[in-house]
Amino acid sequence: MRWENLSPGSEHSRADTALFGAETVTTRTFDTPEFAGITFHEIRARSIVNRVPGASRMPFEWTVNPYRGCSHACVYCFARKSHSYLDLDTGLGFDSQIVVKTNAPELLRHRLASPGWRGEHIAMGTNVDCYQRAEGRYRLMPGILAALRDHANPFSVLTKGTLILRDLPLLKQASEVTDVGVSVSVGFTDEGLWRTVEPGTPAPERRLDVVRTFTEHGIGCGVLMAPVIPFLSDRPDQLRAAVRAVAASGATSVTPLVLHLRPGAREWFTAWLGRHHPYLVARYRRLYADGAYAPKWYQRRITRQVHELAQEYGIGPARTETPRRIRAAGPAGPPAAEPTQLTLL
Numbered sequence: 001m002r003w004e005n006l007s008p009g010s011e012h013s014r015a016d017t018a019l020f021g022a023e024t025v026t027t028r029t030f031d032t033p034e035f036a037g038i039t040f041h042e043i044r045a046r047s048i049v050n051r052v053p054g055a056s057r058m059p060f061e062w063t064v065n066p067y068r069g070c071s072h073a074c075v076y077c078f079a080r081k082s083h084s085y086l087d088l089d090t091g092l093g094f095d096s097q098i099v100v101k102t103n104a105p106e107l108l109r110h111r112l113a114s115p116g117w118r119g120e121h122i123a124m125g126t127n128v129d130c131y132q133r134a135e136g137r138y139r140l141m142p143g144i145l146a147a148l149r150d151h152a153n154p155f156s157v158l159t160k161g162t163l164i165l166r167d168l169p170l171l172k173q174a175s176e177v178t179d180v181g182v183s184v185s186v187g188f189t190d191e192g193l194w195r196t197v198e199p200g201t202p203a204p205e206r207r208l209d210v211v212r213t214f215t216e217h218g219i220g221c222g223v224l225m226a227p228v229i230p231f232l233s234d235r236p237d238q239l240r241a242a243v244r245a246v247a248a249s250g251a252t253s254v255t256p257l258v259l260h261l262r263p264g265a266r267e268w269f270t271a272w273l274g275r276h277h278p279y280l281v282a283r284y285r286r287l288y289a290d291g292a293y294a295p296k297w298y299q300r301r302i303t304r305q306v307h308e309l310a311q312e313y314g315i316g317p318a319r320t321e322t323p324r325r326i327r328a329a330g331p332a333g334p335p336a337a338e339p340t341q342l343t344l345l
């Protein structure tokens with residue numbers, strides 16, 4: 001393990017000054033294969049509960065994000081742009097320069113106890129994954145979940161990380177006193193595609209094992225089928241394989257979401273497409289000619305196909321035995337804010 005306090009002349013000093021007015025910044029690297037090439041910027045943040053911008057279509061008003069950047073390194077990640085707010089690179093920098101708000105649990109506990117807090121729903125995993133690899137070392141989520149449990153504050157978690165299983169007992173305890181939503185993000189089950197486009201994530205099957213385990217423990221867990229990637233994971237047989245696997249995991253719901261390509265993600269994804277699937281670059285230019293979203297007709301088609309498959313495989317509330325207070329996080333495993341960026345895992 002190596003410690004390095006930032007100095008004004010260091011290569012990270014620009015990011016240092018941009019880290020949300022944090023009081024201290026320390027950078028660390030760890031000499032373990034798991035964290036090879038990753039730099040952690042530890043900060044003591046001044047606030048941890050963020051308000052979702054009013055213009056957002058998302059059903060949540062408040063979010064908590066203990067990390068910035070994500071070593072899961074999904075090429076399409078919508079949160080890439082938010083790294084530029086820190087003067088950090090939105091490509092490899094997003095994957096490897098991880099900001100850690102080490103005081104997140106105590107800040108949250110303080111906020112939940114403040115007279116102005118009205119006990120509203122808090123969404124997590126909405127900007128970057130709170131169960132990315134860093135969480136295995138920093139262990140911020142247990143303190144966060146304990147604070148939410150102790151204040152009986154409703155919340156939801158969306159993740160691609162299998163590490164959430166570590167906190168299953170805490171999630172169960174919280175569910176006994178408040179509403180808790182859990183969703184796992186699995187956009188497809190194609191292994192070759194997974195290895196190149198989501199290189200730092202647990203395999204789709206391992207993520208579905210998370211759903212299975214939650215189900216076995218009586219905790220309803222939904223799947224956000226995101227993203228469905230045009231021309232790469234949208235063939236009928238691919239959609240069928242994914243929905244069949246989701247059904248086999250015992251998921252309480254499956255919600256498809258077609259790839260968005262917002263600035264930050266768009267450049268990085270297009271470069272990846274050019275390297276791995278150059279014949280698709282022109283088709284993508286046409287499909288996303290109007291901006292960040294695929295055309296409505298395309299989105300509707302995918303949604304219809306997935307819903308039909310879900311019905312065929314029996315995914316839905318009718319077959320679930322969801323405990324009274326735990327439910328799968330809703331269809332909008334929510335985009336997020338920080339400072340104003342909303343995204344989906």
Ligand code: SF4
Pocket residue numbers: 070071072073074076077078079127128129132160201344345
């Ligand atoms: S999509 Fe989610 S899991 Fe993937 S890099 Fe972004 S925040 Fe991390």
